Amino acid sequence: MTDHAHQPLPAEILSALAAYDTPTICNAMEVVAPGRRLIGFTTRPLVCPFPDLPPIVGYARTATIRAMAASGQSAAEQQAQRLAYYDYVGQGEGPRISVIQDIDGAEAGFGAFWGEVNSAVHKALGCLGVVTDGSIRDIPQWAPGFQALAGSIGPSHAHVHVTGFGAEVRVAGMTVRSGDLIHADRHGAVVIPREVAARLPDAAELCGRREEPILAIARDAGFTLDKLREALNRSSEIH
Numbered sequence: 732m733t734d735h736a737h738q739p740l741p742a743e744i745l746s747a748l749a750a751y752d753t754p755t756i757c758n759a760m761e762v763v764a765p766g767r768r769l770i771g772f773t774t775r776p777l778v779c780p781f782p783d784l785p786p787i788v789g790y791a792r793t794a795t796i797r798a799m800a801a802s803g804q805s806a807a808e809q810q811a812q813r814l815a816y817y818d819y820v821g822q823g824e825g826p827r828i829s830v831i832q833d834i835d836g837a838e839a840g841f842g843a844f845w846g847e848v849n850s851a852v853h854k855a856l857g858c859l860g861v862v863t864d865g866s867i868r869d870i871p872q873w874a875p876g877f878q879a880l881a882g883s884i885g886p887s888h889a890h891v892h893v894t895g896f897g898a899e900v901r902v903a904g905m906t907v908r909s910g911d912l913i914h915a916d917r918h919g920a921v922v923i924p925r926e927v928a929a930r931l932p933d934a935a936e937l938c939g940r941r942e943e944p945i946l947a948i949a950r951d952a953g954f955t956l957d958k959l960r961e962a963l964n965r966s967s968e969i970h
Contacts, residue, residue: 739790739824740912740928747932748923749788753916756786756923759934763927773919774904777862777880780870782917784878787859789826791911791922792819793900796865797835798842798891809892816893821856828915829858830907832900833865833882840866840882842889847872850879862913862920864902865891880915941966 748756761768794816802809820829833839845861846869853861853874860878861867866885873879882903897909905920907913912923923931944962948954 740925744929745788745826748914748928749786751932751935752786753914753918753921755935755938756914756931757921758938759931760921760923760927762934762937763930764924767924770906772905772921773862773880773902775864777864777882777903777919778867778884779878779880779917780867780873780884781878784860784876784916786914786916787826787828787878788912788914788923789828789859790824791830791907791909791913792827792858792896793898793907793909794829794831794896795834795894795898795900796831796844796891797833797894798844798865798889799835799838801890802892802894812893816896817852817856819896820853820858823910825857827856827858828913829853829861829863830900830902830913830920831861831863831865832902833863834894839864840885842866842887842891843868843885844888844891844893845879845881846888847874850874850877853877860915862902862905862915878915880917880920937969941969 757772804812831844835841843866845867851874854877862880864882866883867879867881868885899906899908905922907922912925912928914921914923944965948958948962
């Protein structure tokens with residue numbers, strides 16, 4: 732239940748990555764890590780109740796939950812499991828992002844692990860937000876500034892409990908290991924390999940420069956297909 736071996740990245744790299752939205756980071760990944768064009772990002776829609784929050788960048792804290800059956804543990808065992816999970820979330824390099832897989836299968840989201848209490852606790856533990864295929868609730872009472880991408884919104888927590896933490900999880904098509912670097916915003920999330928993280932801001936700027944001539948003509952009142960063709964040619968020559 733520990734991060735796979737890596738050194739933390741300089742804070743300035745994380746700040747630079749957070750200046751871009753997640754689609755732009757995905758575009759930049761296609762430049763610096765083309766082999767990941769088909770992997771490492773969410774591929775199914777997630778609900779984002781706070782779309783105006785800025786992108787978040789942090790190291791994954793992974794867990795699995797379920798809600799359709801009770802844990803079978805005694806009250807003391809449940810408390811110990813909960814504290815062990817919180818200890819895991821609050822330790823290690825930061826900032827952190829919680830990534831939680833609901834293992835109730837077709838009924839994922841039956842009960843909400845996330846609400847007023849857990850959003851506040853995880854924020855206090857150094858998390859910036861959560862990415863989960865489970866459900867969330869208590870939207871008006873949610874911890875301010877704590878981002879959420881969830882499979883659904885629901886009213887009850889049912890029998891929800893943590894079944895494990897620190898292992899590999901799969902959320903909305905994205906496979907995540909503990910300690911992975913995650914970039915997320917209202918669009919979804921992507922895993923950033925640490926070895927390419929420092930190159931992404933320059934790649935994101937390159938992608939922007941390549942889009943500029945196309946956008947300029949598309950937004951111009953004098954748009955023609957010939958001008959678009961010229962813009963596409965200019966775009967392809969930008970390196």
